[in-house]
Structures are given as structure tokens and as C-alpha cells.
Amino acid sequence: MRIGIDVGGTNLKAGLTDGDGRLLAVERRPLDFRGAEAFAADLADMAEAVRTAAGVSRETLRSVGIGLPGAVSGGEILYTTNIPMEHVPLAELLRRRLGVPVLLGNDADCAAAGEYLRGAGRGCRDFAVVTLGTGVGAGIILDGRLRGGAASSEAGHMVTHAGGEPCPCGSRGCWEQYASAPALIRQTRAAMAAHPESLLHPLAAERGSLDGQTPFLAAQAGDETALAVCRAYVEELAAGIAGIVNLLRPEAVAVGGGVAGAPEELLLEPLRERVGAMSYARHGGRATRILRAELGNDAGVIGAALLGRVI
Amino acid sequence: MRIGIDVGGTNLKAGLTDGDGRLLAVERRPLDFRGAEAFAADLADMAEAVRTAAGVSRETLRSVGIGLPGAVSGGEILYTTNIPMEHVPLAELLRRRLGVPVLLGNDADCAAAGEYLRGAGRGCRDFAVVTLGTGVGAGIILDGRLRGGAASSEAGHMVTHAGGEPCPCGSRGCWEQYASAPALIRQTRAAMAAHPESLLHPLAAERGSLDGQTPFLAAQAGDETALAVCRAYVEELAAGIAGIVNLLRPEAVAVGGGVAGAPEELLLEPLRERVGAMSYARHGGRATRILRAELGNDAGVIGAALLGRVI
Numbered sequence: 001m002r003i004g005i006d007v008g009g010t011n012l013k014a015g016l017t018d019g020d021g022r023l024l025a026v027e028r029r030p031l032d033f034r035g036a037e038a039f040a041a042d043l044a045d046m047a048e049a050v051r052t053a054a055g056v057s058r059e060t061l062r063s064v065g066i067g068l069p070g071a072v073s074g075g076e077i078l079y080t081t082n083i084p085m086e087h088v089p090l091a092e093l094l095r096r097r098l099g100v101p102v103l104l105g106n107d108a109d110c111a112a113a114g115e116y117l118r119g120a121g122r123g124c125r126d127f128a129v130v131t132l133g134t135g136v137g138a139g140i141i142l143d144g145r146l147r148g149g150a151a152s153s154e155a156g157h158m159v160t161h162a163g164g165e166p167c168p169c170g171s172r173g174c175w176e177q178y179a180s181a182p183a184l185i186r187q188t189r190a191a192m193a194a195h196p197e198s199l200l201h202p203l204a205a206e207r208g209s210l211d212g213q214t215p216f217l218a219a220q221a222g223d224e225t226a227l228a229v230c231r232a233y234v235e236e237l238a239a240g241i242a243g244i245v246n247l248l249r250p251e252a253v254a255v256g257g258g259v260a261g262a263p264e265e266l267l268l269e270p271l272r273e274r275v276g277a278m279s280y281a282r283h284g285g286r287a288t289r290i291l292r293a294e295l296g297n298d299a300g301v302i303g304a305a306l307l308g309r310v311i
Numbered sequence: 312m313r314i315g316i317d318v319g320g321t322n323l324k325a326g327l328t329d330g331d332g333r334l335l336a337v338e339r340r341p342l343d344f345r346g347a348e349a350f351a352a353d354l355a356d357m358a359e360a361v362r363t364a365a366g367v368s369r370e371t372l373r374s375v376g377i378g379l380p381g382a383v384s385g386g387e388i389l390y391t392t393n394i395p396m397e398h399v400p401l402a403e404l405l406r407r408r409l410g411v412p413v414l415l416g417n418d419a420d421c422a423a424a425g426e427y428l429r430g431a432g433r434g435c436r437d438f439a440v441v442t443l444g445t446g447v448g449a450g451i452i453l454d455g456r457l458r459g460g461a462a463s464s465e466a467g468h469m470v471t472h473a474g475g476e477p478c479p480c481g482s483r484g485c486w487e488q489y490a491s492a493p494a495l496i497r498q499t500r501a502a503m504a505a506h507p508e509s510l511l512h513p514l515a516a517e518r519g520s521l522d523g524q525t526p527f528l529a530a531q532a533g534d535e536t537a538l539a540v541c542r543a544y545v546e547e548l549a550a551g552i553a554g555i556v557n558l559l560r561p562e563a564v565a566v567g568g569g570v571a572g573a574p575e576e577l578l579l580e581p582l583r584e585r586v587g588a589m590s591y592a593r594h595g596g597r598a599t600r601i602l603r604a605e606l607g608n609d610a611g612v613i614g615a616a617l618l619g620r621v622i
Binding site: 126138140142143145147150151152153154155156157158159160161162163169170171173178235236239240242243244246247248249250277278279280286 | 437449451453454456458461462463464465466467468469470471472473474480481482484485489546547550551553554555557558559560561588589590591597
């Protein structure tokens with residue numbers, strides 16, 4: 001039995017899995033950060049709670065993995081985004097409390113590990129998960145090993161538009177500025193401003209707000225403006241994925257995150273076609289499959305629990 | 312003792328190395344392609360010639376590696392560019408003649424292996440060589456293993472200008488269209504057309520032609536137009552290297568090929584600064600060193616000879 005805990009900016013989610021990564025119990029709690037020691041105590045308490053909820057004895061617990069929004073190195077948190085921690089030896093703090101080995105990983109890397117072992121990446125050795133959310137993240141597994149720690153990917157900052165939009169990272173033209181959910185919303189707003197006749201207007205009003213699903217819903221209803229937005233967005237997404245494909249030729253790339261829930265015919269199908277056209281696979285080059293991530297929000301917890309398999 | 316043979320579009324170069332990859336003898340011959348069987352016989356003959364030239368007995372020869380312009384899979388050539396071979400079991404054809412194990416690799420991958428083991432990448436585990444020539448190629452070594460065969464990189468086709476210049480590969484905005492030697496020459500010609508007063512004109516006339524060194528020579532002589540060309544070219548080069556860095560965070564990236572011979576202060580120094588600015592290395596992220604490749608034209612032969620160490 002293994003426990004994975006996915007640490008979000010506002011919530012914690014712990015899961016207990018069997019050796020194959022099947023989720024047997026889940027616990028959710030709001031994050032109440034009061035310093036690193038108290039944080040470690042809260043995580044230990046949650047691990048105990050999910051173990052007890054699953055009716056599993058302490059002796060059968062093999063390890064605990066923690067997925068964190070930030071960077072880790074070995075058992076140390078280098079920093080977390082949205083939680084004020086720097087250089088915290090979290091693995092050791094937790095191991096003292098739980099008496100089992102504790103592994104740390106970046107949250108996108110844990111999600112990739114989960115999808116690799118239990119989701120869309122099953123059977124692959126070379127695999128990447130691209131997560132479309134507030135930013136664009138990727139977790140990469142090559143030859144069965146996670147590119148984690150100091151080698152953890154920042155795929156959202158690959159340059160797909162050299163000299164293009166400024167990015168808060170200090171560079172310009174980062175993929176994330178064109179392919180994240182906020183980027184899609186910006187692109188949709190721009191199209192709405194140019195097309196007052198578009199169905200996007202009443203649809204956004206009806207839904208109370210504009211989000212990453214709105215252009216896909218309007219396109220499904222036949223709105224030409226929305227369809228053009230979706231096509232242009234797929235093109236931006238394809239540019240970055242083609243970069244990953246041409247550089248690494250993984251067997252598969254899975255797309256996850258909120259935007260990935262869009263209808264197959266508007267996102268995954270055209271994305272496959274465009275990435276295929278942008279991939280340099282001369283006869284003999286490996287063709288990379290483009291898939292939808294399968295585990296949704298469970299990927300991070302499952303991957304954290306199974307981190308030891310890929311590092 | 313090991314032998315490496317670098318197969319170019321018009322020439323063959325064989326080298327005999329000791330176990331540490333030191334070149335003990337080298338043979339060069341023009342390529343005279345008369346079919347796959349004759350090609351294998353010529354390579355075997357060259358291997359024998361370089362072995363004899365070095366005064367080394369047949370018994371001490373451990374393996375032969377062949378670097379090829381194209382794609383390989385295991386011991387099979389999938390295809391070669393500029394040489395008409397497809398699906399040729401070259402390793403077996405050669406092994407029959409030489410009686411030792413034969414390994415095949417892509418030429419850019421062999422060059423990366425050579426630099427990794429004996430050149431700029433010594434001491435790294437995660438390393439890439441970017442070669443600037445007719446195209447832009449890269450060989451990638453991660454955790455000490457070459458990304459070769461079906462996983463061989465086509466880094467020149469990463470998209471750095473989404474929707475940009477068409478590329479013969481069928482895509483648009485490929486890095487190669489902006490960072491290869493022919494791209495640099497095109498950029499130089501465009502600047503010359505706009506600036507008839509530039510030193511580039513008399514310099515190109517004096518040298519008889521315009522090549523990838525001309526803008527650097529003119530910039531060194533203080534020509535502002537040439538300096539602007541060099542700066543813009545570094546920016547294009549940096550965009551792709553930053554993609555490799557942000558995706559993979561290797562310990563070092565070495566730049567090789569003809570253009571890489573440019574003066575340090577006009578190429579490597581500004582390149583380091585620009586890649587640094589485009590790299591998303593928050594506190595804790597690994598800083599990738601940008602180096603010049605060290606082995607020049609020997610990298611391919613040495614890497615071919617030592618292929619077995621990285622695959």
C-alpha cells in the first residue's frame with residue numbers, strides 16, 4: 001500500500017493505492033498553511049486519516065509521495081508557488097512522523113507518472129503529458145524514468161513565437177502565452193470584439209462567464225467565429241507539441257487539464273492532424289500518438305503514490 | 312580497439328580508437344556508391360585499411376560503428392539522405408565480412424556521442440549537441456543514453472515561429488529555417504540589399520562568396536549592419552536552444568558545425584546571455600551551460616567508434 005498526496009494552492013488531496021496504483025480511498029482537505037512544520041504535521045495527519053479510512057494497517061504502508069506546485073530536489077522543497085516555502089526538507093520532516101520513506105515530486109511530474117503507469121501512457125516507455133490550465137505544463141518520462149527534480153520540464157516556456165508576446169518569466173513568445181486556458185480566453189475575447197454577431201456573446205452571457213469551454217460549445221453549435229478560434233488555438237497547441245515530438249519522438253503525448261475536456265472533433269482530432277503535419281517523421285521515424293489524458297484529477301495523487309517506480 | 316566510420320554524402324572517414332576514444336589512425340576516401348553490397352564491402356575494406364595502418368592485430372578489434380546520414384533502427388538502415396539506400400541490413404552485411412559486432416547510428420547522434428564521451432560533454436549525464444550546417448541538427452544524451460534510432464531527434468524542426476517560413480518538411484516556422492547556415496546567409500543578403508554602404512559588400516567580393524563566416528568577419532571589423540545580422544541570428548539560435556533547455560534542462564548544450572567557429576564574443580557570449588534570459592530556471596532550476604563543441608570533424612568518427620557506450 002502506498003499513499004500519494006497532491007498539494008494544490010488551496011486544497012490537499014490524499015489517496016491510498018494498492019501496489020498497482022488502484023485508488024482505494026481518498027481524503028480531501030483545505031490547505032491551511034501555518035509554516036513548514038505544521039504543514040508536515042497536517043500531511044502526516046492526512047496520510048493517517050486516509051490509511052485508517054481504507055482500513056489498512058500501518059505495517060502494510062510502504063511509502064508516501066507528495067506532489068507539490070514548485071520545484072524539488074531529492075527530499076527537499078526548493079520552493080513552492082502560492083505557498084511560502086523555500087528549502088524545506090519535507091521528506092525528512094514527514095518520514096520522522098510516518099516512519100516510511102517519503103518521496104517528493106513536482107505536481108505536473110506526478111500527474112505524468114500517474115498517466116504513465118495507470119492512464120493514457122500504459123505500455124509506453126517514452127511518454128509526455130501536456131497539461132492545459134492556468135499555464136502549460138508538461139511531465140516527461142523517457143525510457144521509463146521521470147525527468148524530475150533538477151531536470152523537471154518547463155515546456156510551457158519553449159519558444160513557439162520568437163520575439164512574440166512577453167511572458168512573466170522574462171522571455172517572449174513562450175508557448176504558454178498562446179496555448180494556456182487564459183490565452184484561449186483572450187483569443188476568444190478578441191474574436192468576440194471583432195464579431196458582435198457571434199453566438200459567443202449570448203453563450204457567454206448565459207453561462208455567466210467566458211471560460212475555456214465556451215468557444216468549443218459555440219463551435220459545436222455551428223458558430224463560425226468560435227470555430228475559427230478553436231482552429232487557431234489547435235494550431236498554437238500543435239506548434240508546441242510538435243516541438244516535443246520532433247525533439248524527443250515519444251511514443252505518445254497525452255493532453256490533460258480543463259481545456260482537454262473539449263469535444264474530440266474540435267480538439268483531439270484536428271490536433272492529431274496538425275501535429276502529424278508538423279512532425280518530421282520521414283519513413284522510419286516513430287509516429288507519436290496524441291491522446292487524451294485518462295485519469296483527470298486523480299493523476300496527481302496516483303502518480304505521487306507511485307513516484308518510486310519512475311525515479 | 313574500436314573503429315568508427317563517418318559516412319558523408321560524398322566522403323567516407325574511418326578512424327581507429329583505443330578504448331578511451333583516442334584516435335590512433337584515420338583513413339579518408341571518396342564515396343563511390345555502387346549498391347548496398349559493394350558499399351558494405353568498401354566499408355569493410357576501409358576498416359581493414361585503418362586497422363592495418365595503425366598496426367593493430369585483428370584479434371584486438373572489438374567493434375565497428377557506422378555513422379550515417381539518415382535513419383537507422385537496430386542494425387538496419389531505414390534510409391539514407393543523398394545515398395540511395397532503404398531497408399539495408401548493413402550491420403549484418405558488415406559483421407559477416409569483419410567478424411566483429413557492428414553498430415549503426417545517425418551521423419548527428421554519433422557526433423553527440425563523440426562530444427559527450429571525449430569532447431565538450433565530458434562529465435555530463437544530460438547533454439545535447441546542436442550542429443549548425445546546411446540544416447540544424449541535434450544529438451541528445453539523457454542520463455548517459457543516446458536518444459537514437461526511432462527516438463533520434465529532429466530538433467531543427469521544432470517550431471520557433473508558428474505559422475512562419477515554409478519548410479521543405481511540410482511544416483512552417485521550423486527552427487532550421489532561421490538558424491541554419493543557409494538561413495544566416497539569406498539574412499545577410501537581405502541586410503546587404505538594404506544597406507549598400509555595408510562592409511559586407513566589399514568583404515563578400517574579396518572572399519569570392521558569401522558564407523556563414525562573412526557577417527561575423529564584417530561585424531568584427533566594426534560594420535553595424537553585420538553586427539545587427541549577427542545579433543538577430545543569435546536571437547534565432549537562442550530561441551531553439553531555449554526550447555531544448557526548458558524542455559529537458561540538460562547540464563550542457565554544445566554548439567558545433569561551421570557557423571560555431573565564429574568569434575566567441577559575437578556568437579557564444581551573446582548566445583549564453585540570450586539563452587539564459589529565455590530559460591525558465593526559477594531558484595533551484597538547473598542552469599544549462601552553453602559550450603562550443605570541441606572535436607570538430609572528428610566527433611562523428613569517435614562517436615561511431617564508441618556508440619556501444621551510449622546505446
